[in-house]
Amino acid sequence: MDPRAFRLNAAPERPGGEYVLYWAQANRRVEANHALLFAAEAANRLRLPLVYYEFLTCDYPQANDRLHTFILEGVPETARRLRQAGVGHVFHLRRRISEPLDSLHWMAGKAALVVTDDYPAFVARRHNETIPSTLDVACIAVDSSCVVPTRLFEKREWAAYSIRPKIHRLLPQYLKPLPALHVARRWEAPPPPFHTEVSENRVGALVAECQIDHSVAPSISFRGGRLAAEKRLRHFLEHNLRRYASERNEPAAHATSNLSPYLHFGHISALEIALAAREYAAEHKLIADEFLEELIVRRELAFNFTLHTPHYNSLRALPEWARQTLREHAADRRSPCYSREDFERARTHDALWNATQKELLLRGKIHGYYRMYWGKKVIEWSRTAQDALETMIYLHDRYALDGRDPNTYANILWLFGLHDRPWSERPVFGKVRYMSLEGMRRKTNVDAYIREIDHLERTGKDPFCT
DNA sequence: ATCGGCTCGCGCAA
DNA sequence: TGCGCGAAGCCGAT
Numbered sequence: 001m002d003p004r005a006f007r008l009n010a011a012p013e014r015p016g017g018e019y020v021l022y023w024a025q026a027n028r029r030v031e032a033n034h035a036l037l038f039a040a041e042a043a044n045r046l047r048l049p050l051v052y053y054e055f056l057t058c059d060y061p062q063a064n065d066r067l068h069t070f071i072l073e074g075v076p077e078t079a080r081r082l083r084q085a086g087v088g089h090v091f092h093l094r095r096r097i098s099e100p101l102d103s104l105h106w107m108a109g110k111a112a113l114v115v116t117d118d119y120p121a122f123v124a125r126r127h128n129e130t131i132p133s134t135l136d137v138a139c140i141a142v143d144s145s146c147v148v149p150t151r152l153f154e155k156r157e158w159a160a161y162s163i164r165p166k167i168h169r170l171l172p173q174y175l176k177p178l179p180a181l182h183v184a185r186r187w188e189a190p191p192p193p194f195h196t197e198v199s200e201n202r203v204g205a206l207v208a209e210c211q212i213d214h215s216v217a218p219s220i221s222f223r224g225g226r227l228a229a230e231k232r233l234r235h236f237l238e239h240n241l242r243r244y245a246s247e248r249n250e251p252a253a254h255a256t257s258n259l260s261p262y263l264h265f266g267h268i269s270a271l272e273i274a275l276a277a278r279e280y281a282a283e284h285k286l287i288a289d290e291f292l293e294e295l296i297v298r299r300e301l302a303f304n305f306t307l308h309t310p311h312y313n314s315l316r317a318l319p320e321w322a323r324q325t326l327r328e329h330a331a332d333r334r335s336p337c338y339s340r341e342d343f344e345r346a347r348t349h350d351a352l353w354n355a356t357q358k359e360l361l362l363r364g365k366i367h368g369y370y371r372m373y374w375g376k377k378v379i380e381w382s383r384t385a386q387d388a389l390e391t392m393i394y395l396h397d398r399y400a401l402d403g404r405d406p407n408t409y410a411n412i413l414w415l416f417g418l419h420d421r422p423w424s425e426r427p428v429f430g431k432v433r434y435m436s437l438e439g440m441r442r443k444t445n446v447d448a449y450i451r452e453i454d455h456l457e458r459t460g461k462d463p464f465c466t
Numbered sequence: 467a468t469c470g471g472c473t474c475g476c477g478c479a480a
Numbered sequence: 481t482g483c484g485c486g487a488a489g490c491c492g493a494t
Contacts, residue, residue: 319475321473422473423472423473425472431472
């Protein structure tokens with residue numbers, strides 16, 4: 001059995017099914033998609049056409065214009081590439097909460113087999129835990145997110161050092177290009193009545209029709225979709241890979257890939273990025289090790305963490321030393337102490353912190369290095385650790401294009417000690433690692449970053465993050 | 467500017 | 481059983 005494939009129910013394949021269904025949840029792309037390829041292989045074996053089905057509902061937590069726009073921007077290119085490959089494309093935009101139609105059961109009712117994404121967080125995790133038992137057809141989840149199939153690691157890893165050698169041992173086997181998508185039988189039937197055709201110039205109008213929170217504007221910096229992802233990757237390889245190791249922790253230098261939004265929605269895969277980085281590095285005599293470490297080892301440590309942790313978004317998921325030290329400092333005085341609204345509106349005494357929060361509000365992500373500072377300060381200035389956690393998850397759910405991801409939860413809990421070690425004791429944090437404004441000033445150009453974010457705020461344009 | 471201590475527990479060698 | 485060392489640091493001594 002394919003180590004990426006995981007059976008979600010005990011129902012058999014449906015004899016007389018009209019197609020094999022791929023339900024895209026977390027990996028909304030045609031290229032380098034293990035789950036789609038798995039479904040295509042099954043379709044060819046059963047001599048059936050293949051249908052790629054995706055939906056966008058309006059009732060997931062914090063559904064808003066920013067997230068909807070990014071997802072919808074990806075749909076037209078997906079549709080084009082599927083049409084070219086002879087694969088059916090069905091997109092259901094559920095505009096109103098009251099809309100009763102259950103398009104998934106409608107689609108699954110005619111399918112010989114349902115294949116979906118194995119994804120350990122947010123709504124996809126809940127879907128995969130609850131929906132397959134309500135289907136009367138075999139349902140299989142396939143991991144297309146990780147380079148090394150995440151279920152090969154059967155227990156929760158302690159830290160990066162414990163999973164790193166295991167991943168490196170398996171990379172020769174898995175860091176390889178995938179075959180092209182090929183279906184023997186083309187999909188010819190008309191789309192079902194609930195299908196919505198999306199064109200680039202209709203995205204805004206469709207978003208406006210949805211019963212979602214219209215108060216969070218789309219990102220001023222990131223446009224969704226495959227073409228935007230490919231452009232970002234190209235730009236990263238040509239301009240940033242060579243300086244990634246030395247400048248990745250200097251936010252004003254813009255040496256990072258900015259691919260996390262596309263990775264989160266699956267518009268591009270870690271496998272494709274890793275292969276492209278390795279190839280570019282070989283051609284140009286560069287070292288891509290530091291980038292691949294973050295892209296593969298740390299990202300897949302986060303997947304390992306969420307997969308093996310029932311409460312992956314809770315302080316209960318922390319190692320015992322961290323839980324205990326936070327308990328011991330629960331009554332420490334917080335000064336200053338801010339509310340969720342203070343944080344959300346970037347109203348603190350700290351100009352760097354406010355700039356990081358404004359970056360989240362405007363761009364929809366925070367530079368990885370400053371995101372640590374952002375989070376450490378939310379802990380320092382919140383009434384309790386639990387409040388801090390809830391504030392950070394809320395802000396990521398609502399504003400971050402790379403939120404709701406295994407990386408998000410692992411990164412947020414890292415701020416409380418996950419995958420880290422104890423350090424010398426101090427107020428509020430106990431033995432959890434502390435970060436200071438002085439440290440940021442010492443190591444990064446804080447003023448250049450503040451000026452940059454100020455420019456974004458004044459102009460609503462982002463000439464820096466290209 | 468640079469260095470060591472802080473402090474826990476996993477993973478592995480012995 | 482003992483030892484080395486870890487996802488991004490801080491602080492005080494030199």
